[in-house]
Amino acid sequence: MPDNDLAKAEMKDIANLSKRRGFVFQSSEIYGGIGSVWDYGPLGVELKNNVKREWWKRMVYRRGDVEGLDSAILMNPEVWKASGHVSSFADMLVDCKDCKRRFRIDHLKEPKCPECGGALTDPRSFNLMFKTQVGTVEGQGIDVYLRPETAQGIFVNFANVVVSSRKKLPFGIAQIGKSFRNEITTGNFTFRSREFEQMELEFFVKPGEDEKWYEYWLAERMDWYLSLGIRKEKLRLREHASDELAHYAKSCHDVEYLFPMGWSELEGIANRADFDLNQHAKLAENGQVLKYFDDSIGESYFPYVIEPSGGVDRAVLAFLIDAYRKEVVRERERVYLALDPRLAPIKVAVLPLLKNRPEIVEMSGKILEGLKAKAMYRAVYDDTAAIGKLYRRQDEIGTPLCVTVDVESLTDGKVTVRDRDTMVQERVDASSLEAIVEAKIGY
Ligand code: GAP
Numbered sequence: 001m002p003d004n005d006l007a008k009a010e011m012k013d014i015a016n017l018s019k020r021r022g023f024v025f026q027s028s029e030i031y032g033g034i035g036s037v038w039d040y041g042p043l044g045v046e047l048k049n050n051v052k053r054e055w056w057k058r059m060v061y062r063r064g065d066v067e068g069l070d071s072a073i074l075m076n077p078e079v080w081k082a083s084g085h086v087s088s089f090a091d092m093l094v095d096c097k098d099c100k101r102r103f104r105i106d107h108l109k110e111p112k113c114p115e116c117g118g119a120l121t122d123p124r125s126f127n128l129m130f131k132t133q134v135g136t137v138e139g140q141g142i143d144v145y146l147r148p149e150t151a152q153g154i155f156v157n158f159a160n161v162v163v164s165s166r167k168k169l170p171f172g173i174a175q176i177g178k179s180f181r182n183e184i185t186t187g188n189f190t191f192r193s194r195e196f197e198q199m200e201l202e203f204f205v206k207p208g209e210d211e212k213w214y215e216y217w218l219a220e221r222m223d224w225y226l227s228l229g230i231r232k233e234k235l236r237l238r239e240h241a242s243d244e245l246a247h248y249a250k251s252c253h254d255v256e257y258l259f260p261m262g263w264s265e266l267e268g269i270a271n272r273a274d275f276d277l278n279q280h281a282k283l284a285e286n287g288q289v290l291k292y293f294d295d296s297i298g299e300s301y302f303p304y305v306i307e308p309s310g311g312v313d314r315a316v317l318a319f320l321i322d323a324y325r326k327e328v329v330r331e332r333e334r335v336y337l338a339l340d341p342r343l344a345p346i347k348v349a350v351l352p353l354l355k356n357r358p359e360i361v362e363m364s365g366k367i368l369e370g371l372k373a374k375a376m377y378r379a380v381y382d383d384t385a386a387i388g389k390l391y392r393r394q395d396e397i398g399t400p401l402c403v404t405v406d407v408e409s410l411t412d413g414k415v416t417v418r419d420r421d422t423m424v425q426e427r428v429d430a431s432s433l434e435a436i437v438e439a440k441i442g443y
Pocket residue numbers: 148149150151181183190191192193194196197198200265266267268307309310311312313314
């Protein structure tokens with residue numbers, strides 16, 4: 001295997017590749033964009049769906065103690081009073097009196113503007129939730145928020161899930177969905193976006209068993225990233241200091257990845273104790289249904305909650321950065337994405353060696369149809385360049401397998417399968433391709 005770590009992936013390399021090959025585009029780009037909002041292109045949507053699918057497989061399908069949920073983005077605004085987001089989900093901000101730029105005070109090293117050195121205003125509290133109105137008459141609707149976390153949709157549905165799925169503690173509710181935050185400090189590509197997706201699990205346990213489950217989820221979540229190929233030396237757990245803890249957290253660790261700008265949060269794993277259920281029980285008309293009746297002891301109580309909360313967009317970014325490789329092969333630079341095959345946007349590319357031979361093109365087409373028949377993953381066909389260039393295109397987007405059809409294939413029914421990472425080529429029966437691809441991507 002060649003030395004494949006010649007390049008440290010810089011954010012600009014990843015942003016350029018993302019735009020050029022269709023992973024991520026700036027939202028509303030033709031209008032000049034909108035700050036820190038991103039669109040996922042043809043390859044990005046595949047990668048993102050694959051990340052979400054792998055999370056769901058691990059958190060729901062492989063377990064018997066987790067149910068799924070898809071709750072709405074808009075919620076009764078009382079939810080956010082109870083959760084503490086109306087009063088506490090805020091950053092302390094200062095404005096530069098000269099250049100008018102705005103900064104989070106906790107991100108400043110000195111008490112002056114980091115851009116122009118100007119004097120700063122007194123700090124003000126700025127709530128991060130986006131507000132909108134529900135109602136049909138202008139000015140007479142009620143103010144609602146775009147949810148800043150998916151978690152509250154889980155808490156308010158706790159009793160519904162317990163009753164409908166007859167769950168007993170310990171058990172969890174998993175949800176993937178959009179969240180919105182009016183972030184002040186942006187930049188670093190998709191890392192801190194104003195619209196993003198979260199993958200959240202609220203795992204409900206008996207009070208007293210929370211510490212044990214907290215430790216369990218720290219290990220389990222680290223293992224998920226590692227099992228999908230993140231390099232061990234680029235991943236760590238960092239415990240929050242007491243003055244860093246969110247208003248709801250008894251304790252919290254961040255899973256951090258060594259992004260180009262330094263160690264940064266990929267996922268937060270918090271012990272939320274019974275904060276949320278308790279709060280909703282106090283404020284909601286029917287909040288008492290959130291008390292759990294434990295028939296093993298004949299008592300009711302509010303369960304404690306361990307919450308692994310990951311960002312889909314941050315996971316996608318970390319997987320892209322971690323997979324980015326440059327190497328020199330026969331005096332030419334090769335860029336490739338060493339993505340785990342389960343995450344790769346395209347699993348297999350069928351490439352005819354000679355596109356001016358109709359029989360080869362026909363056989364390639366049949367092979368592609370066979371690979372697409374079960375519609376389980378993306379398989380593509382490309383004949384728009386010479387084979388070397390076609391391989392490089394697929395390497396750059398992380399396609400684990402390329403299949404070439406040549407003149408001999410017409411008589412012996414065999415094709416060449418090339419592995420993205422090793423570049424080793426193997427001659428196999430065309431009829432065994434489906435099984436080879438499925439084994440490679442773990443389906
Ligand atoms: N329910 C708990 C919660 O929301 P958080 O630490 O504020 O906790 C969890 O967010 C995860 O959501 C973060 O670790 C990060 O991956 C993702 N996230 C949060 N804000 C984000 C943003 N502005 N852009 C992209 N991802 C974000």
